[in-house]
Amino acid sequence: MKKIKLIDIAHGRSGDKGDAANIGIIAYDENGYKIIQKHLTAERVKKHFEGICFGKVERFELPNLRALNFVLHNTLGGGGTVSLKLDAQGKTLAAALLRMELEIE
């Protein structure tokens, strides 16, 4: 087992859809995509965002783009102009996900 930092193998972008945030994570190469496809599960992401995401996490694969898309429900404090959060649109959440470390074989 070895630990790798997600930020070393991927980049991404996040935004809002109502009170849900979406986070797209893109691997820099095919090998990186194999790693995130295997290890970056919805459960792992849900656990990572404990205290931030209060709903379910959906996960979608876009292999052509070497990317995964996550939709985090109940995450933005009401979303849009209702939210009192500084980051009401979840713009910094992709960076927050890149803080993750993955344990791989």
Place this chain on the structure above:
Amino acid sequence: MKEKIRIASGQGFWGDLIDAPYNQVFRGEIDYLVMDYLAEVTMSILQKQKNKNPELGYARDIPELMKRILPECKQKNIKIITNGGGVNPTSCANAILDVANKMGIKNLRVAVVIGDDIKERTDEIISAGVLLNNMETGEPITKIKDKILSANVYFGAFPIVEALKQNADIVITGRTTDTGLTLAPMIYEFGWNKNDYDLLAAGTVAGHILECGAQSSGGNFLGDWKSVPNMADIGFPIAEAYPNGEVIITKHENTGGRVSFETVAEQLLYEIGDPKNYITPDCIADFTSIKLEDLGKDRVRVYDVKGSPETEFYKVSCSYSDGYSSSATLTYSWPEALTKAKAADDILRKRMENLNLQFEEIRTELVGYNACHGPLAKQLNEDDINEVVLRVAVRSKDYNSVERFGKEIAPLILTGPPSVTGFAGGRPKPSEVVAYWPALIPKKLVEHQVKIFEV
């Protein structure tokens, strides 16, 4: 049929770089300039402006911009498509014609697309049995019906295509999908049909890449952002579109920024849900089918996009008034910056409680410490922090409570913890909270109209 067309993105939102559309017109060859001005919140702002003055309700940057680009666009036959008509596309068209008149420009045809505004029709629509339930929560619209500020259907590309077929030089719409602005000229120029779903999806994907301006050409790029050249002069994206649906994303030569696999991929992932079902009024695009090829030199080929038939519904976006909110900040410095900020927050909350102010939510954030990433933020030694910004925000149905909150911030400077600064902007005023109500409406209940004005 043209062999290819170049569609340039001039604006990613209302408030984007003012010179971006000017540069797209003057710094290289383009056939179309498309500009997205409308976020959901924009519609309610425009509706309020129109309520005060029936001549307003559109993006007022547009007439100013036209003064700068109209002669060049007319001379080079560059067509302009924008949803900046907001809740008053006709007034926007008139303002443009005014500009044209004053500049002595002749033979200018401006088309407006209307019919998206259904605010005055909500009762009729509900009594026709369309409940306009909230798409996300399932709640019935009766809950908020009396508080509706605006209600607009999202039209797609085809009303714009109709306008182009009537030889419009400029097309001004209200609530049209961002993607439709880019797809429309492809349908028009290449003669695509309503059931060419793969082609419609290809144009939709191009629209998604263009709709946020420079976010696909090096802006807000989370990859190796430091290597993006000359962001001060960032070039906005251009879609070079071909009749078979292939699109090359690029930008003008000698501009800053970058178009690469990475920058385009980031934009493709922006604000999407299920990538297999990217639903627009024109088609359903499958984002998992998209292939990208980085051709180098700021050119990325987008191809093999698959699509399927559109649904029978339009999306409706209603905005409604939902109370008031306000936020304020104070900055605390070392020593014990964080401890001071937390103490100030406690004092503020205690005072508001003693005043019996009523809030649905009070939110405290420590900017510079963990406001963005909350529990994920790196733990710092609290005593070593140089400074921190205390940000407190409140929301309430009660205007007076929110207003009083604004009066309780500044006093903390003289009546709370020391070494505090950063309160120079005056008392924060309550702002109206505008909430959204997304719903669906059968397409057959809504008709668009295209009107042509000319000088």
